[in-house]
Amino acid sequence: MISFDTGSHRFNLRAAAVIFQDDYVLLHQVEGDDFWSLPGGRVEPGEHAAQTVIREMEEEVGASVHIEKTLCIVENFFSYNGRPNHEIGFYLIARLEPGSPLLDLTVSHHGSEGNKRLTFTWVARRRLSEIDVRPVFLRQLLRADRGALAHVIQRESHFEVSY
Numbered sequence: 001m002i003s004f005d006t007g008s009h010r011f012n013l014r015a016a017a018v019i020f021q022d023d024y025v026l027l028h029q030v031e032g033d034d035f036w037s038l039p040g041g042r043v044e045p046g047e048h049a050a051q052t053v054i055r056e057m058e059e060e061v062g063a064s065v066h067i068e069k070t071l072c073i074v075e076n077f078f079s080y081n082g083r084p085n086h087e088i089g090f091y092l093i094a095r096l097e098p099g100s101p102l103l104d105l106t107v108s109h110h111g112s113e114g115n116k117r118l119t120f121t122w123v124a125r126r127r128l129s130e131i132d133v134r135p136v137f138l139r140q141l142l143r144a145d146r147g148a149l150a151h152v153i154q155r156e157s158h159f160e161v162s163y
Contacts, residue, residue, distance in 0.1 A: 001042035010080075012087040015052035016040030017094040018071050018142070024105055024122040025142050027133065028060075031117040035132040038091065039120065041113070049090035057094070060118055061111030063102045065094040072150035072161075076135050079156070137161065 002013035016038035019026040027036040041056040043049060050067040057063045074089040096102055102109055102120065109120040123131065128139045137152050137159040148163040 001044055003042050009084045009086045012085060013043040014040060014087055014089040015043055015049035015056070016089060016091045017053045017057060017065060018091050019065070019094050019096060020125075021096075021103060021105060021122060023125050025125055025128070026102065026120060027123050028111075028118050028120045030113065031119075035134045036121075036123070037134050038138065039118075040089075050092060053092050053094055060113055061102065061109060061120055063100050064097040066097070068093045068095055070149055071146065072141065072152050074135065074137075074152045074154060076152075076154045077156070078135065078154070135159070 004011055017040050028039045029036050040053055043052045057065045071091045071093050076087040078085050105122040111118040125143050133139055135154045136157055137154050151162050153160045
């Protein structure tokens with residue numbers, strides 16, 4: 001995975017799946033975290049972002065996805081476990097295979113990442129402001145129907161979006 005320490009920061013190259021079903025979006029939570037995020041993971045050397053999303057969804061929850069398009073590219077600056085992070089993220093709109101058990105909006109789904117349990121759940125887009133979703137710009141971006149590719153710069157709770 002492309003993740004390394006440089007100076008005072010940890011650098012990550014991440015790819016995330018943006019999966020909509022009706023007026024819901026699929027989020028996941030890593031065991032021990034108190035916030036929700038989009039499913040995905042760190043890009044492996046020689047792998048492009050779409051391959052990362054496909055691999056991570058298969059590894060973490062056994063789901064097959066197809067990538068439709070890039071929603072946004074994110075420069076994310078945040079602290080995690082007391083450590084400053086600098087992350088470049090590709091957020092890709094993906095579609096689950098027909099018949100996928102993950103398409104059931106009424107239950108939580110479970111998977112794993114290493115030895116940590118993951119919980120996947122569908123959240124109504126209108127309710128995103130009611131939960132702790134990170135990065136925080138997702139509350140706004142996932143509620144809107146956007147056709148143009150966005151570039152987001154996120155610093156803790158402040159963000160800038162350009163198209």
